[in-house]
Amino acid sequence: MGSGESAYETVSGTGRRKIMNEDITRRLKESTMFNGLSDDALIALAEKTSLRKLAMGDVLMRKGDFGDSLFLIHEGWVKIVTTNSDGDELILNKCGPGESIGEMALLDQDPRSATVIALEDVEALELSRDVFEEILDQRPDVSFAVIRGYSRRLRFATNYIERAIDWTQKIAAGDYSFIDQTQPIIDQKNSNDNKAIQLLSAFFIMVRKVKEREDGLKKQLEKLTFEIDQVRRKQEFEEITGTEFYANLKEQAKTLRQKRTQQ
Amino acid sequence: MNKGKIVSIHSFRGGTGKSNTTANLAAQVAMAGKRVGVVDTDIQSPGIHVLFGLDENKMGKTMNDFLHGTATIREIGFPIGDHVGGAEGLSKLAGKNLWLFPSSIRGREISQILRDGVDFNKLNEGLQTTISEFDLDYLFIDTHPGLNEETLLSIATSDVLIIILRPDNQDLQGTSVTVDIARSLDVPNLMLMVNKALPKYDFAEIKNEIEAKFNAPVAGVLPLSFDIAENASGDLFSLRYPDHQWSQALRGVAQAVLAVE
Ligand SMILES: Nc1ncnc2c1ncn2[C@@H]1O[C@H](COP(=O)(O)OP(=O)(O)O)[C@@H](O)[C@H]1O
Ligand SMILES: [Mg+2]
Numbered sequence: 001m002g003s004g005e006s007a008y009e010t011v012s013g014t015g016r017r018k019i020m021n022e023d024i025t026r027r028l029k030e031s032t033m034f035n036g037l038s039d040d041a042l043i044a045l046a047e048k049t050s051l052r053k054l055a056m057g058d059v060l061m062r063k064g065d066f067g068d069s070l071f072l073i074h075e076g077w078v079k080i081v082t083t084n085s086d087g088d089e090l091i092l093n094k095c096g097p098g099e100s101i102g103e104m105a106l107l108d109q110d111p112r113s114a115t116v117i118a119l120e121d122v123e124a125l126e127l128s129r130d131v132f133e134e135i136l137d138q139r140p141d142v143s144f145a146v147i148r149g150y151s152r153r154l155r156f157a158t159n160y161i162e163r164a165i166d167w168t169q170k171i172a173a174g175d176y177s178f179i180d181q182t183q184p185i186i187d188q189k190n191s192n193d194n195k196a197i198q199l200l201s202a203f204f205i206m207v208r209k210v211k212e213r214e215d216g217l218k219k220q221l222e223k224l225t226f227e228i229d230q231v232r233r234k235q236e237f238e239e240i241t242g243t244e245f246y247a248n249l250k251e252q253a254k255t256l257r258q259k260r261t262q263q
Numbered sequence: 264m265n266k267g268k269i270v271s272i273h274s275f276r277g278g279t280g281k282s283n284t285t286a287n288l289a290a291q292v293a294m295a296g297k298r299v300g301v302v303d304t305d306i307q308s309p310g311i312h313v314l315f316g317l318d319e320n321k322m323g324k325t326m327n328d329f330l331h332g333t334a335t336i337r338e339i340g341f342p343i344g345d346h347v348g349g350a351e352g353l354s355k356l357a358g359k360n361l362w363l364f365p366s367s368i369r370g371r372e373i374s375q376i377l378r379d380g381v382d383f384n385k386l387n388e389g390l391q392t393t394i395s396e397f398d399l400d401y402l403f404i405d406t407h408p409g410l411n412e413e414t415l416l417s418i419a420t421s422d423v424l425i426i427i428l429r430p431d432n433q434d435l436q437g438t439s440v441t442v443d444i445a446r447s448l449d450v451p452n453l454m455l456m457v458n459k460a461l462p463k464y465d466f467a468e469i470k471n472e473i474e475a476k477f478n479a480p481v482a483g484v485l486p487l488s489f490d491i492a493e494n495a496s497g498d499l500f501s502l503r504y505p506d507h508q509w510s511q512a513l514r515g516v517a518q519a520v521l522a523v524e
Contacts, residue, residue: 174463214463227432228476233439240410240440241447252383253419253448
């Protein structure tokens with residue numbers, strides 16, 4: 001029974017691997033990074049990837065770890081998080097099927113810049129540094145595809161930074177009109193440039209909060225300037241001026257001023 | 264003939280920026296070539312000497328000694344222009360005609376004067392002597408907040424009264440009583456100054472509303488700025504950072520003082 005089971009497993013395993021490779025090939029083709037590759041290149045690549053399965057809450061990579069592989073999300077969504085100075089989790093981004101994670105660490109060899117956690121059941125394809133470098137070495141078309149992916153991101157980031165600088169200057173000058181003019185772009189949930197869109201949306205939420213706070217303060221001022229209690233004012237005035245000390249002072253001050261004008 | 268003007272700086276609450284404003288106004292007026300004196304009559308909590316770089320060791324005779332008859336006005340005046348020290352703003356006052364008449368910072372002397380009370384004629388005589396002995400054009404008085412007897416004395420003897428307020432309800436309420444008192448005591452020139460206004464307020468609107476409320480001129484609306492809180496103690500902000508918004512508005516107030524006939 002033992003050998004039978006093992007034979008069955010082997011056959012079945014191979015079969016599953018074959019089906020999966022087709023699936024992986026399809027995913028690779030849909031990814032931003034590899035979508036320029038020819039079919040045989042994709043098949044070659046699919047054979048060298050390994051599959052990582054995560055349940056909700058599992059950690060794919062941790063901030064500060066040494067990064068020696070890149071991941072391509074195959075199925076499900078992950079969140080990319082860091083912690084603020086209070087230790088609270090800050091979600092930087094969410095990534096889903098077709099998107100790649102961790103390629104920066106492969107190229108610049110710095111530790112992971114954020115933690116990645118599964119938001120549901122996730123399947124990710126792992127590509128080790130060795131495999132990645134080997135492909136880059138052997139396949140100029142893959143290299144170009146990767147470079148194209150980077151430059152597309154870089155271009156969008158530069159564009160985004162330029163606009164953010166422009167907006168920051170406007171905020172500093174108290175001009176919030178761009179919020180209404182720019183609104184539609186943050187509603188394009190399915191754009192390719194998901195990360196930038198999410199950053200933009202965080203930026204806009206911040207601007208709106210700042211503006212609200214500012215408006216609140218302005219309203220407070222208007223209210224304040226209209227609230228002198230005239231009854232209390234009169235009462236306090238009479239308390240001070242009703243004393244003998246004050247009567248004397250008023251007399252003395254009067255004499256003093258008369259003397260001064262005579263000089 | 265005595266032409267020097269007494270300019271009292273008052274506020275309803277402490278911490279409004281009275282000492283800081285008084286010291287900077289006096290400095291600006293001295294920079295304009297005038298002969299200027301600064302009296303600290305905040306006998307309960309003196310503080311203006313610090314802004315002029317003075318500590319207890321450098322301080323000689325004080326206003327308390329004068330009020331007790333143990334010192335003459337001549338002995339009390341401390342020539343700031345001759346002792347500017349190293350602070351960047353203060354050093355611009357070198358050679359200017361500016362004297363400080365400090366209050367004692369010794370607890371015993373403070374409580375004694377509060378117990379005895381201040382005599383109007385004695386204080387007034389002292390202020391007039393200060394002006395004539397030092398041939399002053401302006402004598403600035405840093406008063407104690409609120410409306411206690413010493414403060415009423417300073418108001419009564421003033422040619423110009425500047426009331427400083429923050430743009431909030433509590434200060435507006437307190438200021439309304441002081442304005443009424445100043446009018447009851449026939450102070451010839453009354454002006455208001457707003458300090459610590461949040462930069463995002465519309466300053467022109469603040470000025471208009473407060474002027475309408477009190478029927479008195481607002482000589483300046485000065486911003487709340489952490490630069491001041493950080494840099495002010497031990498130096499004169501408006502001399503050190505002349506281009507800062509606070510300094511520019513303060514010079515506007517100094518101009519208003521100089522414009523009084
Ligand atoms: N416009 C301002 N913005 C920020 N801080 C200020 C401002 N004006 C005064 N301050 C600070 O507030 C505190 C109180 O000022 P001070 O002049 O001593 O007030 P007062 O004499 O009315 O008690 C000081 O620490 C001073 O540096
Ligand atoms: Mg003070």
